[in-house]
């Protein structure tokens with residue numbers, strides 16, 4: 001993946017807009033890969049599902065807490081992507097009181113498939129989901145790649161370590177020291 005451009009896709013997001021009126025004032029908003037990635041250095045991390053235990057207890061909250069540390073390493077944004085629709089991703093973000101990490105709904109799995117990271121999770125009744133990985137993406141190009149070991153369909157476990165915020169931060173800091 002190193003040096004490759006992230007896939008150009010359109011994400012179907014739901015945004016709050018008071019002009020919609022009523023008790024649920026949200027509308028669709030299409031956001032492109034370019035909108036998310038052009039002209040920025042970001043950390044993208046991908047996980048098997050919103051609300052799943054490791055993702056909700058460690059991965060997402062830890063990225064959220066460590067945002068300032070990432071900014072100090074020259075990261076402009078932190079994005080969390082999952083093969084879940086915009087309704088689920090928004091509900092997950094609200095339940096996590098997110099202020100820093102931005103959630104990207106890859107409901108159709110198109111981005112994840114084109115990244116080569118789509119796996120079957122039929123053993124859990126999930127269907128097609130993302131293998132866990134993270135990347136530093138600079139102006140849309142993959143600069144650093146952190147993929148959990150054992151990429152496979154219907155994996156018994158979902159390894160979590162290489163793509164943790166702690167590991168990525170440590171890597172960024174050590175690169176700075178070595179430069």
Ligand code: BEZ
Pocket residue numbers: 048049052053054055056124158
């Ligand atoms: C998790 O804890 O993150 C997890 C649990 C079940 C399936 C996938 C992920």
